[in-house]
Amino acid sequence: MSRIVHLGLGAFFRAHQAWYTHAAPDAADWGIAAFTGRSAALADALRAQGCRYTLVIRGPETDETVEVTSISEAYAGTDAESWRRVWADPDTAIATMTVTEAAYADPAVIARLVDGLAARRAAGAGPLAIVPCDNLPDNGDVVRRAIQAQTAEDPGLDRWIAGHVSFVSTMVDRITPASAPGEPVVTEPFHEWVLAGDFPAGRPAWQAAGARFVADVRPHEQRKLWLLNGGHSLLAYAGGARGHETVADAVSDPACRAELERWWDEAARHLPLPAAEVAEYRAALLERWSNRRIRHRLEQIAMDGWQKIPVRILPVLRLERGAGRLPPGAVHALAAWVRHLRGGASSARAVLARLDPALAEDRDLVTAVTAAV
Ligand SMILES: NC(=O)c1ccc[n+]([C@@H]2O[C@H](COP(=O)([O-])OP(=O)(O)OC[C@H]3O[C@@H](n4cnc5c(N)ncnc54)[C@H](O)[C@@H]3O)[C@@H](O)[C@H]2O)c1
Numbered sequence: 001m002s003r004i005v006h007l008g009l010g011a012f013f014r015a016h017q018a019w020y021t022h023a024a025p026d027a028a029d030w031g032i033a034a035f036t037g038r039s040a041a042l043a044d045a046l047r048a049q050g051c052r053y054t055l056v057i058r059g060p061e062t063d064e065t066v067e068v069t070s071i072s073e074a075y076a077g078t079d080a081e082s083w084r085r086v087w088a089d090p091d092t093a094i095a096t097m098t099v100t101e102a103a104y105a106d107p108a109v110i111a112r113l114v115d116g117l118a119a120r121r122a123a124g125a126g127p128l129a130i131v132p133c134d135n136l137p138d139n140g141d142v143v144r145r146a147i148q149a150q151t152a153e154d155p156g157l158d159r160w161i162a163g164h165v166s167f168v169s170t171m172v173d174r175i176t177p178a179s180a181p182g183e184p185v186v187t188e189p190f191h192e193w194v195l196a197g198d199f200p201a202g203r204p205a206w207q208a209a210g211a212r213f214v215a216d217v218r219p220h221e222q223r224k225l226w227l228l229n230g231g232h233s234l235l236a237y238a239g240g241a242r243g244h245e246t247v248a249d250a251v252s253d254p255a256c257r258a259e260l261e262r263w264w265d266e267a268a269r270h271l272p273l274p275a276a277e278v279a280e281y282r283a284a285l286l287e288r289w290s291n292r293r294i295r296h297r298l299e300q301i302a303m304d305g306w307q308k309i310p311v312r313i314l315p316v317l318r319l320e321r322g323a324g325r326l327p328p329g330a331v332h333a334l335a336a337w338v339r340h341l342r343g344g345a346s347s348a349r350a351v352l353a354r355l356d357p358a359l360a361e362d363r364d365l366v367t368a369v370t371a372a373v
């Protein structure tokens with residue numbers, strides 16, 4: 001039986017949400033019907049293994065191997081008939097997604113959710129929770145607004161969604177490098193999942209596996225997006241330029257490490273959290289990133305900067321500029337990204353203008369980023 005439908009059968013989903021569901025004490029009641037983004041290859045490979053797969057939890061010295069059994073069905077993203085059937089099933093209580101940050105701006109992705117919701121409404125299958133698990137602030141709200149933009153001309157569906165669908169915002173964390181279809185998924189021992197929102201048709205006892213249910217996910221999200229993901233992006237661009245291949249390589253380079261610490265100092269000033277908690281998180285990140293047995297490639301992290309920089313670096317940059325400061329850590333992160341983009345016609349000003357026209361008018365900032373490129 002499947003009671004969760006998932007979109008985006010990538011490595012992270014298999015290391016995180018599927019693992020949490022597998023590890024929950026009531027796992028037997030909660031199968032997952034998982035859909036790939038588009039291609040059939042991963043769904044075929046998974047089905048050939050009875051939907052079971054190996055998760056390698058890779059510590060600094062040893063591996064733990066888990067056979068994850070929470071996926072009950074696997075389909076190609078193009079299988080619209082199965083998609084609608086699962087959404088229309090009254091047993092389905094939750095829809096999760098990991099489709100990359102870029103996909104939230106893709107109307108076709110949102111249209112698939114709308115299609116599923118319309119099938120559910122037509123079947124009278126009752127309420128459910130939508131739980132996005134990508135690295136975006138207020139991801140529940142982002143999906144709600146994107147869906148509303150598409151259902152504005154269908155007031156019946158719009159009202160049904162308002163009365164039956166809960167949008168849960170989440171902070172998700174578990175470093176999981178890319179893996180090929182059929183290969184085990186490799187992940188780190190650390191895992192974190194913080195969720196805010198209702199589950200009107202129930203949920204697995206994910207808390208038993210370490211998930212936390214809170215009223216407001218924002219402080220957790222900012223800590224993770226600014227320190228971990230912002231630090232990752234900085235290392236990806238600055239470390240890549242210095243010839244490093246992985247996060248562990250870059251963070252062990254004193255020049256990259258100094259830039260990282262500067263960025264962290266700036267971000268920490270704006271986190272609504274006790275200083276001791278932030279210091280502990282920074283220390284834990286350095287330990288996680290120095291695990292050389294996890295080969296997390298900078299090239300993978302550097303992708304889609306246009307979606308990542310606005311949520312990882314810009315919030316802190318704006319707060320610093322608002323306080324009249326020209327923050328060297330954020331400036332260097334932007335400069336490293338501009339350098340990474342160069343080769344095309346990008347200049348610091350053009351990059352800033354695409355991010356936010358107001359930033360491109362900030363002459364001191366443009367001059368500082370240009371000088372640092
Ligand atoms: N890998 C990590 O360490 C990690 C940690 C926390 C959060 N995340 C989040 O999970 C996302 C996916 O990471 P991953 O490691 O699984 O990557 P991945 O490349 O293994 O998987 C990405 C998935 O997204 C799907 N996808 C991409 N574009 C799509 C589109 N336009 N429509 C529908 N589906 C689409 C792909 O088909 C694939 O199933 C990240 O972008 C991030 O937001 C990842």
Ligand SMILES: O=P(O)(O)OC[C@@H](O)[C@@H](O)[C@H](O)[C@H](O)CO
Nearest residue numbers: 135172173174175176229232301
């Ligand atoms: O997965 P992306 O492409 O959103 O970002 C790359 C990394 O910063 C990210 O995957 C982190 O490893 C992850 O967010 C840790 O939980």
